[in-house]
Amino acid sequence: xxxxxxxxxxxxxxxxxxxxxxxxxxxxxxxxxxxxxxxxxxxxxxxxxxxxxxxxxxxxxxxxxxxxxxxxxxxxxxxxxxxxxxxxxxxxxxxxxxxxxxxxxxxxxxxxxxxxxxxxxxxxxxxxxxxxxxxxxxxxxxxxxxxxxxxxxxxxxxxxxxxxxxxxxxxxxxxxxxxxxxxxxxxxxxxxxxxxxxxxxxxxxxxxxxxxxxxxxxxxxxxxxxxxxxxxxxxxxxxxxxxxxxxxxxxxxxxxxxxxxxxxxxxxxxxxxxxxxxxxxxxxxxxxxxxxxxxxxxxxxxxxxxxxxxxx
Numbered sequence: 001x002x003x004x005x006x007x008x009x010x011x012x013x014x015x016x017x018x019x020x021x022x023x024x025x026x027x028x029x030x031x032x033x034x035x036x037x038x039x040x041x042x043x044x045x046x047x048x049x050x051x052x053x054x055x056x057x058x059x060x061x062x063x064x065x066x067x068x069x070x071x072x073x074x075x076x077x078x079x080x081x082x083x084x085x086x087x088x089x090x091x092x093x094x095x096x097x098x099x100x101x102x103x104x105x106x107x108x109x110x111x112x113x114x115x116x117x118x119x120x121x122x123x124x125x126x127x128x129x130x131x132x133x134x135x136x137x138x139x140x141x142x143x144x145x146x147x148x149x150x151x152x153x154x155x156x157x158x159x160x161x162x163x164x165x166x167x168x169x170x171x172x173x174x175x176x177x178x179x180x181x182x183x184x185x186x187x188x189x190x191x192x193x194x195x196x197x198x199x200x201x202x203x204x205x206x207x208x209x210x211x212x213x214x215x216x217x218x219x220x221x222x223x224x225x226x227x228x229x230x231x232x233x234x235x236x237x238x239x240x241x242x243x244x245x246x247x248x249x250x251x252x253x254x255x256x257x258x259x260x261x262x263x264x265x266x267x268x269x270x271x272x273x274x275x276x277x278x279x280x281x282x283x284x285x286x287x288x289x290x291x292x293x294x295x296x297x298x299x300x301x302x303x304x305x306x307x308x309x310x311x312x
Contacts, residue, residue: 081275101260108183116191124199142189239295
């Protein structure tokens, strides 16, 4: 297990290095001039002389590898640079936004799991029945709706028609509800389909038939045997959903004005604020890889066959 953790941490370092290099390269060759954007935003007349001085101040006049090398050395020391827009440290901006994104992600994931697990168990037990068909239809619709379209529909119903919730999230619990629902509904729909398939596979195993033959109650079999054996697959699916939430939160946070990493990234893209974009992408990659590492360790703890190198 220690060798596995060490190997995965080494892979993490390689992945982060690759992600940082590719992001830096894409930003370097992207159209647009951050120096010009900064001067325009500050209301300064853009002349060639002023533009050249600003580019020198931002370090944009140096070769690509030199820029990336300096950034990488600083990043290894914990310094992600400063924002082109306001001169604020990127690390401070990330720290201010990541808490809100974690709250939104955790709330959406918790809500999706609390709804999906009972529905998956119910539809698996009632396979082929009316309830199963209804839940599967709604899960198909929920999984097919894009996040932004669902967000607009929620705004129309709860904000414009019913006037129950604010359109712009203000950081309160009421402001959290709609962004949370916009992320949780498609995620719950996906979970129901995936969890149901895993539970159906477990229901067909011989240990279930043996337990029923011995007179074990169905509720005990479902809640103890089947969920315990399906837990590694459920953990894996949940871990992969974290990446979906991080990606989906960009649109949702922008639409609802939620002050998280997604909104920070969109503002940085609009402002050509390359250090902030680089910091957000690097942080998202770090979280995604770490969550999957923790999921692998949890699966190994739940299933001894994983620790022994066997197949589930």
